[in-house]
Amino acid sequence: MSDDLTHAERESLEQMLQIAPFHRWLGLTIRSCSSEQLKLEMPWRDEIVSNPMIGSAHGGVIASLIDLTGLYTLLSQGAAAKATADLRVDYHRPATSGPLVATGQVVKIGKQICVAEARVAGPDGKLIASGRGAYIC
Numbered sequence: 001m002s003d004d005l006t007h008a009e010r011e012s013l014e015q016m017l018q019i020a021p022f023h024r025w026l027g028l029t030i031r032s033c034s035s036e037q038l039k040l041e042m043p044w045r046d047e048i049v050s051n052p053m054i055g056s057a058h059g060g061v062i063a064s065l066i067d068l069t070g071l072y073t074l075l076s077q078g079a080a081a082k083a084t085a086d087l088r089v090d091y092h093r094p095a096t097s098g099p100l101v102a103t104g105q106v107v108k109i110g111k112q113i114c115v116a117e118a119r120v121a122g123p124d125g126k127l128i129a130s131g132r133g134a135y136i137c
Contacts, residue, residue, distance in 0.1 A: 004034040013076055023068065026061075037105045038073040040065070044098025056094035062120055062129045063089045065102050070116035070133035073104030079114045081135035089131035097123055112137060 010030065017028050017040075031039035042065055050058035067087050074081040100120055107115040114137045119130045 009076075013072065016075060017072065022064075026064070026068075028065075028068065031101060033076050035077070037103055038069065038076050040069050040072065040102045040104070042098065042100045042102070044100070051094070054094060055096050057096075057100075059089075059091060062091065062095060062100075063087065063131070065100060065120055066118040066129060066131035067133055069102035069104040069118035069120075070131070071135055073106055073116045073118070074109065074114045074135060074137075077106050077109065079106075079109045079135075080137050081114050083136045084133055085113060085136050086134040087131060088133075089129055091129045092127050095120070095122055095128045099123060100128065107132065110137060 010033065013033065014030055017030070018024055027043045029041050031041045048057045048061045049055055066089055067084055071081050071084070100122060102118050102120045104116050104118040107117055114135045115132065117132045120128045122128050
């Protein structure tokens with residue numbers, strides 16, 4: 001998928017991804033961005049493993065990836081999203097390797113609340129988790 005962003009818009013979004021130390025620690029990068037969706041990639045880190053028996057990632061990290069993908073999807077479309085008001089996550093299978101790719105889509109950009117959906121897939125393309133976030137705009 002090609003980017004619909006100008007070089008300056010992409011650079012601005014990449015800078016926003018680096019603002020918070022937690023976002024930097026996750027290692028999020030933009031894979032692609034269009035008017036339909038944003039794809040973020042998160043590299044695998046041993047520190048995210050919470051079940052050493054199967055080597056699976058902690059659900060909170062996956063939820064954070066869904067939350068941030070929703071937020072940055074809205075920001076990439078010009079919404080003034082500021083904070084998460086509500087987040088719903090469904091886990092479909094354990095994440096046991098990476099990189100993890102999160103795809104976000106805008107559901108609605110409103111005056112006070114904006115909504116986005118996100119899906120997280122493993123390196124094999126299989127769905128790991130999906131969710132929806134509502135954000136204060």
